Amino acid sequence: MKKLEVCFTPALLHLYDLTGSVVVVIDIFRATSSITYGIDNGAKAIIPVATVEECIAYKDHGHLLGAERNGEVVDGFDFGNSPFSYSKEKVEGKTLVLTTTNGTHAINESKGADEIVIGSFLNLNAVCHYLVKQDKNVFLLCSGWKGKVNLEDTLFAGAVVHQLKFHFDTWCDASVLAEDLYLMAKDDLHEYMKKSSHSERLKKLGIEKDIEFCLNLNLIDSVPVIKDGMIVKG
Amino acid sequence: MKKLEVCFTPALLHLYDLTGSVVVVIDIFRATSSITYGIDNGAKAIIPVATVEECIAYKDHGHLLGAERNGEVVDGFDFGNSPFSYSKEKVEGKTLVLTTTNGTHAINESKGADEIVIGSFLNLNAVCHYLVKQDKNVFLLCSGWKGKVNLEDTLFAGAVVHQLKFHFDTWCDASVLAEDLYLMAKDDLHEYMKKSSHSERLKKLGIEKDIEFCLNLNLIDSVPVIKDGMIVKG
Numbered sequence: 001m002k003k004l005e006v007c008f009t010p011a012l013l014h015l016y017d018l019t020g021s022v023v024v025v026i027d028i029f030r031a032t033s034s035i036t037y038g039i040d041n042g043a044k045a046i047i048p049v050a051t052v053e054e055c056i057a058y059k060d061h062g063h064l065l066g067a068e069r070n071g072e073v074v075d076g077f078d079f080g081n082s083p084f085s086y087s088k089e090k091v092e093g094k095t096l097v098l099t100t101t102n103g104t105h106a107i108n109e110s111k112g113a114d115e116i117v118i119g120s121f122l123n124l125n126a127v128c129h130y131l132v133k134q135d136k137n138v139f140l141l142c143s144g145w146k147g148k149v150n151l152e153d154t155l156f157a158g159a160v161v162h163q164l165k166f167h168f169d170t171w172c173d174a175s176v177l178a179e180d181l182y183l184m185a186k187d188d189l190h191e192y193m194k195k196s197s198h199s200e201r202l203k204k205l206g207i208e209k210d211i212e213f214c215l216n217l218n219l220i221d222s223v224p225v226i227k228d229g230m231i232v233k234g
Numbered sequence: 235m236k237k238l239e240v241c242f243t244p245a246l247l248h249l250y251d252l253t254g255s256v257v258v259v260i261d262i263f264r265a266t267s268s269i270t271y272g273i274d275n276g277a278k279a280i281i282p283v284a285t286v287e288e289c290i291a292y293k294d295h296g297h298l299l300g301a302e303r304n305g306e307v308v309d310g311f312d313f314g315n316s317p318f319s320y321s322k323e324k325v326e327g328k329t330l331v332l333t334t335t336n337g338t339h340a341i342n343e344s345k346g347a348d349e350i351v352i353g354s355f356l357n358l359n360a361v362c363h364y365l366v367k368q369d370k371n372v373f374l375l376c377s378g379w380k381g382k383v384n385l386e387d388t389l390f391a392g393a394v395v396h397q398l399k400f401h402f403d404t405w406c407d408a409s410v411l412a413e414d415l416y417l418m419a420k421d422d423l424h425e426y427m428k429k430s431s432h433s434e435r436l437k438k439l440g441i442e443k444d445i446e447f448c449l450n451l452n453l454i455d456s457v458p459v460i461k462d463g464m465i466v467k468g
Contacts, residue, residue, distance in 0.1 A: 151407045173385045
Protein backbone atom coordinates (compact mmCIF):
# COMPACT_ATOMS: atom_id res chain seq x y z
CA MET A 1 0.00 0.00 0.00
CA LYS A 2 1.38 3.41 -0.93
CA LYS A 3 1.77 5.91 1.87
CA LEU A 4 0.22 9.31 2.37
CA GLU A 5 1.96 11.89 4.53
CA VAL A 6 1.02 15.37 5.68
CA CYS A 7 3.54 18.17 6.14
CA PHE A 8 2.24 21.29 7.90
CA THR A 9 4.68 23.76 6.39
CA PRO A 10 7.47 23.97 3.80
CA ALA A 11 9.81 24.80 6.72
CA LEU A 12 9.67 21.06 7.61
CA LEU A 13 10.28 19.79 4.07
CA HIS A 14 13.93 18.96 4.77
CA LEU A 15 12.74 16.12 7.02
CA TYR A 16 11.10 14.27 4.13
CA ASP A 17 12.17 12.57 0.92
CA LEU A 18 9.83 13.48 -1.93
CA THR A 19 11.46 11.18 -4.46
CA GLY A 20 8.83 9.26 -6.42
CA SER A 21 5.94 11.04 -4.69
CA VAL A 22 3.05 13.14 -5.91
CA VAL A 23 3.06 16.37 -3.92
CA VAL A 24 -0.23 18.21 -3.46
CA VAL A 25 0.50 21.87 -2.78
CA ILE A 26 -2.14 23.47 -0.57
CA ASP A 27 -2.62 27.19 -0.02
CA ILE A 28 -6.34 27.54 0.56
CA PHE A 29 -6.27 31.32 1.27
CA ARG A 30 -5.74 31.91 -1.60
CA ALA A 31 -3.06 30.86 -4.08
CA THR A 32 -4.00 27.26 -4.81
CA SER A 33 -7.74 28.04 -4.79
CA SER A 34 -7.19 30.82 -7.31
CA ILE A 35 -4.85 28.72 -9.45
CA THR A 36 -7.41 25.90 -9.53
CA TYR A 37 -10.11 28.37 -10.54
CA GLY A 38 -7.95 30.09 -13.16
CA ILE A 39 -6.79 26.89 -14.83
CA ASP A 40 -10.35 25.59 -14.91
CA ASN A 41 -11.45 28.89 -16.43
CA GLY A 42 -9.18 28.29 -19.39
CA ALA A 43 -5.90 29.96 -18.48
CA LYS A 44 -3.35 28.38 -20.82
CA ALA A 45 -0.75 28.19 -18.05
CA ILE A 46 0.27 29.79 -14.77
CA ILE A 47 3.99 30.17 -14.17
CA PRO A 48 4.78 30.17 -10.43
CA VAL A 49 7.83 32.24 -9.54
CA ALA A 50 9.54 32.77 -6.20
CA THR A 51 10.17 36.51 -6.24
CA VAL A 52 8.55 39.73 -7.39
CA GLU A 53 11.68 40.43 -9.46
CA GLU A 54 11.31 37.16 -11.36
CA CYS A 55 7.71 38.08 -12.04
CA ILE A 56 8.65 41.52 -13.40
CA ALA A 57 11.23 39.85 -15.66
CA TYR A 58 8.30 38.46 -17.68
CA LYS A 59 6.85 41.90 -18.46
CA ASP A 60 7.68 41.84 -22.17
CA HIS A 61 6.28 38.36 -22.77
CA GLY A 62 2.66 39.46 -23.11
CA HIS A 63 1.62 37.50 -20.01
CA LEU A 64 -0.61 38.64 -17.16
CA LEU A 65 1.55 39.32 -14.11
CA GLY A 66 0.27 38.75 -10.57
CA ALA A 67 2.03 39.35 -7.27
CA GLU A 68 0.88 39.14 -3.68
CA ARG A 69 2.78 39.75 -0.45
CA ASN A 70 1.27 39.76 3.04
CA GLY A 71 -2.22 39.34 1.62
CA GLU A 72 -2.08 42.42 -0.61
CA VAL A 73 -1.48 43.03 -4.31
CA VAL A 74 2.11 44.23 -4.74
CA ASP A 75 2.33 47.85 -5.94
CA GLY A 76 2.48 48.08 -9.71
CA PHE A 77 0.68 44.77 -10.33
CA ASP A 78 -2.89 44.42 -11.57
CA PHE A 79 -3.77 41.44 -9.45
CA GLY A 80 -2.59 39.18 -6.65
CA ASN A 81 -4.15 35.97 -5.46
CA SER A 82 -7.83 36.87 -5.15
CA PRO A 83 -9.85 34.17 -6.94
CA PHE A 84 -12.01 36.85 -8.55
CA SER A 85 -8.99 37.89 -10.60
CA TYR A 86 -8.99 34.43 -12.19
CA SER A 87 -12.44 34.48 -13.82
CA LYS A 88 -13.02 33.20 -17.34
CA GLU A 89 -13.21 36.67 -18.87
CA LYS A 90 -9.93 37.63 -17.29
CA VAL A 91 -7.76 34.57 -17.87
CA GLU A 92 -9.14 32.45 -20.72
CA GLY A 93 -6.42 31.68 -23.26
CA LYS A 94 -3.87 33.70 -21.29
CA THR A 95 -0.61 32.77 -19.61
CA LEU A 96 -0.19 34.17 -16.10
CA VAL A 97 2.96 34.64 -14.06
CA LEU A 98 2.37 34.59 -10.32
CA THR A 99 4.31 35.06 -7.10
CA THR A 100 2.68 34.80 -3.67
CA THR A 101 3.83 34.82 -0.04
CA ASN A 102 3.36 31.12 0.62
CA GLY A 103 1.78 29.11 -2.20
CA THR A 104 4.26 29.67 -5.01
CA HIS A 105 7.05 29.26 -2.46
CA ALA A 106 5.70 25.81 -1.55
CA ILE A 107 5.46 24.88 -5.24
CA ASN A 108 9.06 25.88 -5.80
CA GLU A 109 10.21 23.96 -2.74
CA SER A 110 8.58 20.75 -4.03
CA LYS A 111 10.80 20.29 -7.04
CA GLY A 112 12.28 17.02 -5.78
CA ALA A 113 8.92 15.33 -6.23
CA ASP A 114 7.93 13.07 -9.08
CA GLU A 115 4.87 15.18 -9.74
CA ILE A 116 3.30 18.34 -8.30
CA VAL A 117 -0.43 19.00 -8.33
CA ILE A 118 -2.55 21.84 -6.99
CA GLY A 119 -5.22 21.21 -4.37
CA SER A 120 -8.03 23.29 -2.89
CA PHE A 121 -11.50 22.75 -1.50
CA LEU A 122 -12.76 23.83 -4.92
CA ASN A 123 -11.39 20.62 -6.46
CA LEU A 124 -11.17 18.32 -3.43
CA ASN A 125 -12.88 15.30 -5.00
CA ALA A 126 -11.03 15.70 -8.28
CA VAL A 127 -7.70 15.75 -6.44
CA CYS A 128 -8.62 12.64 -4.45
CA HIS A 129 -9.65 10.73 -7.58
CA TYR A 130 -6.47 11.81 -9.31
CA LEU A 131 -4.28 10.63 -6.42
CA VAL A 132 -5.89 7.20 -6.27
CA LYS A 133 -5.23 6.72 -9.99
CA GLN A 134 -1.53 7.63 -9.78
CA ASP A 135 -0.52 4.71 -7.54
CA LYS A 136 2.36 6.68 -6.02
CA ASN A 137 3.18 7.83 -2.52
CA VAL A 138 1.30 11.04 -1.73
CA PHE A 139 2.67 14.04 0.12
CA LEU A 140 0.24 16.75 1.20
CA LEU A 141 2.22 19.97 1.56
CA CYS A 142 0.50 22.76 3.45
CA SER A 143 1.92 26.15 2.50
CA GLY A 144 1.23 27.58 5.95
CA TRP A 145 1.93 31.22 6.75
CA LYS A 146 5.59 32.23 6.46
CA GLY A 147 6.72 28.84 7.65
CA LYS A 148 4.16 28.54 10.46
CA VAL A 149 1.22 26.16 10.61
CA ASN A 150 -2.20 27.43 9.56
CA LEU A 151 -5.69 26.06 10.07
CA GLU A 152 -7.13 26.21 6.57
CA ASP A 153 -4.36 24.25 4.86
CA THR A 154 -4.38 21.69 7.68
CA LEU A 155 -8.16 21.31 7.29
CA PHE A 156 -7.83 20.61 3.60
CA ALA A 157 -5.07 18.05 4.22
CA GLY A 158 -7.43 16.43 6.73
CA ALA A 159 -10.21 16.30 4.16
CA VAL A 160 -7.93 14.43 1.75
CA VAL A 161 -6.74 12.05 4.49
CA HIS A 162 -10.38 11.37 5.38
CA GLN A 163 -11.27 10.46 1.80
CA LEU A 164 -8.15 8.44 1.05
CA LYS A 165 -7.29 6.66 4.27
CA PHE A 166 -8.51 3.31 3.00
CA HIS A 167 -6.46 3.67 -0.17
CA PHE A 168 -3.20 4.69 1.46
CA ASP A 169 -1.19 4.03 4.59
CA THR A 170 -1.82 7.28 6.53
CA TRP A 171 -0.01 6.25 9.70
CA CYS A 172 1.66 9.52 10.64
CA ASP A 173 0.64 11.79 13.50
CA ALA A 174 0.24 14.82 11.27
CA SER A 175 -2.37 12.89 9.23
CA VAL A 176 -4.27 11.86 12.35
CA LEU A 177 -4.23 15.42 13.62
CA ALA A 178 -5.34 16.91 10.29
CA GLU A 179 -8.15 14.41 9.81
CA ASP A 180 -9.52 14.92 13.30
CA LEU A 181 -9.44 18.66 12.88
CA TYR A 182 -11.31 18.32 9.59
CA LEU A 183 -13.94 16.03 11.13
CA MET A 184 -14.47 18.60 13.87
CA ALA A 185 -14.85 21.47 11.42
CA LYS A 186 -16.41 19.94 8.34
CA ASP A 187 -20.06 20.65 9.06
CA ASP A 188 -19.39 24.37 8.89
CA LEU A 189 -15.94 25.16 7.57
CA HIS A 190 -16.77 28.83 7.30
CA GLU A 191 -17.80 29.09 10.93
CA TYR A 192 -14.76 27.11 12.06
CA MET A 193 -12.41 29.33 10.10
CA LYS A 194 -13.48 32.33 12.16
CA LYS A 195 -11.06 30.93 14.75
CA SER A 196 -8.14 31.36 12.41
CA SER A 197 -5.58 34.10 12.89
CA HIS A 198 -5.20 34.21 9.13
CA SER A 199 -8.93 34.64 8.62
CA GLU A 200 -8.78 37.63 10.96
CA ARG A 201 -5.92 39.10 8.94
CA LEU A 202 -7.83 38.57 5.70
CA LYS A 203 -10.89 40.22 7.22
CA LYS A 204 -8.82 43.30 7.93
CA LEU A 205 -7.89 43.28 4.26
CA GLY A 206 -11.59 43.35 3.37
CA ILE A 207 -11.62 40.09 1.47
CA GLU A 208 -14.24 38.02 3.26
CA LYS A 209 -15.78 37.17 -0.11
CA ASP A 210 -12.53 35.55 -1.16
CA ILE A 211 -12.56 33.41 1.97
CA GLU A 212 -16.13 32.38 1.42
CA PHE A 213 -15.38 31.45 -2.18
CA CYS A 214 -12.27 29.44 -1.28
CA LEU A 215 -14.26 27.30 1.16
CA ASN A 216 -16.69 26.05 -1.51
CA LEU A 217 -16.39 22.32 -2.04
CA ASN A 218 -16.10 20.68 -5.44
CA LEU A 219 -17.09 23.50 -7.75
CA ILE A 220 -14.36 22.32 -10.09
CA ASP A 221 -13.66 18.93 -11.59
CA SER A 222 -10.10 19.43 -12.84
CA VAL A 223 -6.64 19.16 -11.26
CA PRO A 224 -3.88 21.60 -12.16
CA VAL A 225 -0.48 19.93 -12.51
CA ILE A 226 3.03 21.25 -13.03
CA LYS A 227 4.58 20.50 -16.42
CA ASP A 228 7.92 21.98 -17.43
CA GLY A 229 7.72 24.51 -14.62
CA MET A 230 4.24 25.69 -15.60
CA ILE A 231 0.87 24.94 -14.04
CA VAL A 232 -1.53 23.53 -16.63
CA LYS A 233 -4.71 21.46 -16.66
CA GLY A 234 -3.89 17.84 -15.70
CA MET B 235 -1.89 40.89 27.82
CA LYS B 236 1.09 38.59 27.38
CA LYS B 237 0.98 36.17 24.49
CA LEU B 238 1.10 32.40 24.43
CA GLU B 239 2.35 30.59 21.35
CA VAL B 240 2.59 26.93 20.42
CA CYS B 241 5.41 25.49 18.32
CA PHE B 242 4.89 21.92 17.11
CA THR B 243 8.55 21.00 16.74
CA PRO B 244 12.05 22.38 17.41
CA ALA B 245 12.55 22.28 13.62
CA LEU B 246 10.34 25.41 13.46
CA LEU B 247 12.11 27.29 16.26
CA HIS B 248 14.02 29.53 13.86
CA LEU B 249 10.70 31.23 13.00
CA TYR B 250 10.24 32.54 16.52
CA ASP B 251 11.95 34.94 18.86
CA LEU B 252 12.18 33.50 22.37
CA THR B 253 13.69 36.61 23.94
CA GLY B 254 11.98 37.43 27.23
CA SER B 255 9.74 34.33 27.08
CA VAL B 256 9.23 31.36 29.34
CA VAL B 257 9.59 28.22 27.23
CA VAL B 258 7.78 25.10 28.35
CA VAL B 259 9.56 22.07 26.89
CA ILE B 260 7.17 19.19 26.21
CA ASP B 261 8.18 15.59 25.51
CA ILE B 262 5.32 13.56 26.95
CA PHE B 263 6.66 10.15 25.81
CA ARG B 264 8.82 10.24 27.84
CA ALA B 265 11.61 12.67 28.66
CA THR B 266 9.74 15.56 30.26
CA SER B 267 7.36 13.22 32.11
CA SER B 268 10.32 11.34 33.55
CA ILE B 269 12.22 14.52 34.39
CA THR B 270 9.16 15.91 36.19
CA TYR B 271 8.83 12.67 38.14
CA GLY B 272 12.55 12.44 38.95
CA ILE B 273 12.87 16.01 40.17
CA ASP B 274 9.75 15.62 42.31
CA ASN B 275 11.23 12.40 43.71
CA GLY B 276 14.18 14.34 45.06
CA ALA B 277 16.80 14.17 42.34
CA LYS B 278 19.21 17.00 43.15
CA ALA B 279 19.53 17.96 39.49
CA ILE B 280 19.23 16.54 35.98
CA ILE B 281 21.78 17.76 33.46
CA PRO B 282 20.37 17.60 29.92
CA VAL B 283 23.01 16.99 27.28
CA ALA B 284 22.70 16.80 23.50
CA THR B 285 24.83 13.77 22.70
CA VAL B 286 25.69 10.35 24.08
CA GLU B 287 29.36 11.39 24.06
CA GLU B 288 28.65 14.39 26.28
CA CYS B 289 26.82 12.08 28.64
CA ILE B 290 29.74 9.64 28.79
CA ALA B 291 32.08 12.55 29.57
CA TYR B 292 30.39 12.75 32.99
CA LYS B 293 31.28 9.16 33.93
CA ASP B 294 33.83 10.07 36.61
CA HIS B 295 31.59 12.63 38.33
CA GLY B 296 29.64 10.11 40.41
CA HIS B 297 26.39 10.99 38.62
CA LEU B 298 23.76 8.63 37.25
CA LEU B 299 24.01 8.56 33.46
CA GLY B 300 20.95 8.01 31.27
CA ALA B 301 20.74 7.82 27.48
CA GLU B 302 17.90 7.02 25.11
CA ARG B 303 17.84 6.85 21.33
CA ASN B 304 14.89 5.72 19.22
CA GLY B 305 12.93 4.75 22.31
CA GLU B 306 15.58 2.39 23.69
CA VAL B 307 18.25 2.60 26.38
CA VAL B 308 21.60 3.17 24.67
CA ASP B 309 24.01 0.20 25.06
CA GLY B 310 26.21 0.58 28.10
CA PHE B 311 23.77 2.81 30.04
CA ASP B 312 21.69 1.73 33.01
CA PHE B 313 18.60 3.69 32.12
CA GLY B 314 16.99 5.83 29.44
CA ASN B 315 13.80 7.83 29.72
CA SER B 316 11.37 5.38 31.28
CA PRO B 317 9.66 7.15 34.20
CA PHE B 318 10.14 4.03 36.32
CA SER B 319 13.88 4.70 36.31
CA TYR B 320 13.17 7.99 38.12
CA SER B 321 11.56 6.66 41.30
CA LYS B 322 12.45 8.01 44.72
CA GLU B 323 14.66 5.05 45.65
CA LYS B 324 16.62 5.42 42.43
CA VAL B 325 17.16 9.18 42.20
CA GLU B 326 16.74 10.84 45.60
CA GLY B 327 19.72 13.07 46.38
CA LYS B 328 21.42 12.14 43.11
CA THR B 329 22.48 14.16 40.10
CA LEU B 330 21.53 12.63 36.75
CA VAL B 331 22.94 13.32 33.32
CA LEU B 332 20.50 12.60 30.50
CA THR B 333 20.41 12.60 26.72
CA THR B 334 17.28 11.65 24.74
CA THR B 335 16.22 11.66 21.08
CA ASN B 336 13.91 14.64 21.28
CA GLY B 337 13.36 16.11 24.74
CA THR B 338 16.90 17.09 25.72
CA HIS B 339 17.39 18.34 22.16
CA ALA B 340 14.41 20.67 22.58
CA ILE B 341 15.79 21.91 25.91
CA ASN B 342 19.14 22.68 24.34
CA GLU B 343 17.49 24.47 21.42
CA SER B 344 15.59 26.78 23.81
CA LYS B 345 18.60 28.57 25.21
CA GLY B 346 17.57 31.96 23.81
CA ALA B 347 14.61 32.03 26.21
CA ASP B 348 14.40 34.00 29.42
CA GLU B 349 13.46 30.87 31.31
CA ILE B 350 12.97 27.18 30.51
CA VAL B 351 10.58 24.96 32.43
CA ILE B 352 9.56 21.32 32.03
CA GLY B 353 5.96 20.35 31.34
CA SER B 354 4.06 17.06 31.31
CA PHE B 355 0.55 15.83 32.06
CA LEU B 356 1.94 14.78 35.45
CA ASN B 357 2.35 18.44 36.44
CA LEU B 358 -0.12 20.17 34.10
CA ASN B 359 -1.86 22.31 36.72
CA ALA B 360 1.40 23.21 38.44
CA VAL B 361 2.86 24.38 35.13
CA CYS B 362 -0.23 26.48 34.38
CA HIS B 363 -0.15 28.15 37.80
CA TYR B 364 3.55 28.81 37.41
CA LEU B 365 3.07 30.44 33.99
CA VAL B 366 0.32 32.75 35.19
CA LYS B 367 2.56 33.97 38.03
CA GLN B 368 5.53 34.74 35.76
CA ASP B 369 3.80 37.48 33.74
CA LYS B 370 5.94 36.81 30.68
CA ASN B 371 5.19 35.67 27.16
CA VAL B 372 4.82 31.90 27.05
CA PHE B 373 6.16 29.59 24.38
CA LEU B 374 5.02 25.97 24.39
CA LEU B 375 7.67 23.93 22.60
CA CYS B 376 6.65 20.44 21.57
CA SER B 377 9.67 18.18 21.14
CA GLY B 378 7.97 16.12 18.43
CA TRP B 379 9.65 13.11 16.90
CA LYS B 380 12.91 13.84 15.06
CA GLY B 381 11.61 17.20 13.92
CA LYS B 382 8.13 15.97 12.97
CA VAL B 383 4.87 16.76 14.74
CA ASN B 384 3.50 14.26 17.23
CA LEU B 385 0.10 13.88 18.85
CA GLU B 386 0.98 13.59 22.51
CA ASP B 387 3.02 16.79 22.74
CA THR B 388 0.39 18.67 20.74
CA LEU B 389 -2.31 17.40 23.12
CA PHE B 390 -0.42 18.67 26.14
CA ALA B 391 0.12 22.06 24.50
CA GLY B 392 -3.63 22.12 23.85
CA ALA B 393 -4.35 21.36 27.51
CA VAL B 394 -2.24 24.35 28.57
CA VAL B 395 -3.88 26.63 25.98
CA HIS B 396 -7.28 25.52 27.25
CA GLN B 397 -6.41 26.40 30.83
CA LEU B 398 -4.64 29.66 30.08
CA LYS B 399 -6.53 31.20 27.18
CA PHE B 400 -8.21 33.80 29.34
CA HIS B 401 -4.88 34.80 30.86
CA PHE B 402 -2.92 35.11 27.62
CA ASP B 403 -3.42 36.16 24.03
CA THR B 404 -3.46 32.75 22.32
CA TRP B 405 -4.27 34.01 18.84
CA CYS B 406 -2.12 31.74 16.70
CA ASP B 407 -3.40 28.89 14.55
CA ALA B 408 -1.17 26.32 16.23
CA SER B 409 -2.83 27.17 19.56
CA VAL B 410 -6.32 26.83 18.10
CA LEU B 411 -5.40 23.50 16.54
CA ALA B 412 -3.78 22.15 19.71
CA GLU B 413 -6.66 23.20 21.94
CA ASP B 414 -9.30 21.68 19.67
CA LEU B 415 -7.36 18.44 19.48
CA TYR B 416 -7.13 18.36 23.27
CA LEU B 417 -10.85 19.03 23.66
CA MET B 418 -11.58 16.15 21.32
CA ALA B 419 -9.27 13.77 23.19
CA LYS B 420 -9.46 14.84 26.81
CA ASP B 421 -12.18 12.51 28.03
CA ASP B 422 -9.96 9.53 27.32
CA LEU B 423 -6.40 10.52 26.47
CA HIS B 424 -5.24 6.94 26.65
CA GLU B 425 -7.81 5.75 24.11
CA TYR B 426 -7.07 8.71 21.84
CA MET B 427 -3.35 8.04 21.94
CA LYS B 428 -3.90 4.63 20.37
CA LYS B 429 -4.12 6.57 17.11
CA SER B 430 -0.56 7.80 17.48
CA SER B 431 2.25 6.41 15.36
CA HIS B 432 4.57 6.98 18.31
CA SER B 433 2.32 5.05 20.66
CA GLU B 434 2.48 2.13 18.21
CA ARG B 435 6.27 2.34 18.19
CA LEU B 436 6.37 2.40 21.98
CA LYS B 437 4.06 -0.60 22.11
CA LYS B 438 6.53 -2.54 20.00
CA LEU B 439 9.16 -1.62 22.57
CA GLY B 440 6.97 -3.19 25.28
CA ILE B 441 6.54 -0.05 27.32
CA GLU B 442 2.77 0.40 27.46
CA LYS B 443 3.07 0.93 31.23
CA ASP B 444 5.27 3.96 30.60
CA ILE B 445 2.66 5.41 28.26
CA GLU B 446 -0.10 4.85 30.77
CA PHE B 447 1.93 6.48 33.51
CA CYS B 448 2.83 9.51 31.38
CA LEU B 449 -0.85 10.21 30.69
CA ASN B 450 -1.74 10.62 34.36
CA LEU B 451 -2.89 14.13 35.16
CA ASN B 452 -1.59 16.18 38.06
CA LEU B 453 0.15 13.55 40.14
CA ILE B 454 2.85 16.12 40.81
CA ASP B 455 2.67 19.63 42.17
CA SER B 456 6.13 20.93 41.26
CA VAL B 457 7.68 22.48 38.15
CA PRO B 458 11.23 21.64 37.10
CA VAL B 459 13.16 24.67 35.81
CA ILE B 460 16.55 25.12 34.22
CA LYS B 461 19.15 26.91 36.33
CA ASP B 462 22.78 27.21 35.20
CA GLY B 463 22.22 24.49 32.61
CA MET B 464 20.75 22.05 35.13
CA ILE B 465 17.15 21.01 35.71
CA VAL B 466 16.15 21.57 39.33
CA LYS B 467 12.96 22.01 41.32
CA GLY B 468 11.43 25.44 40.59
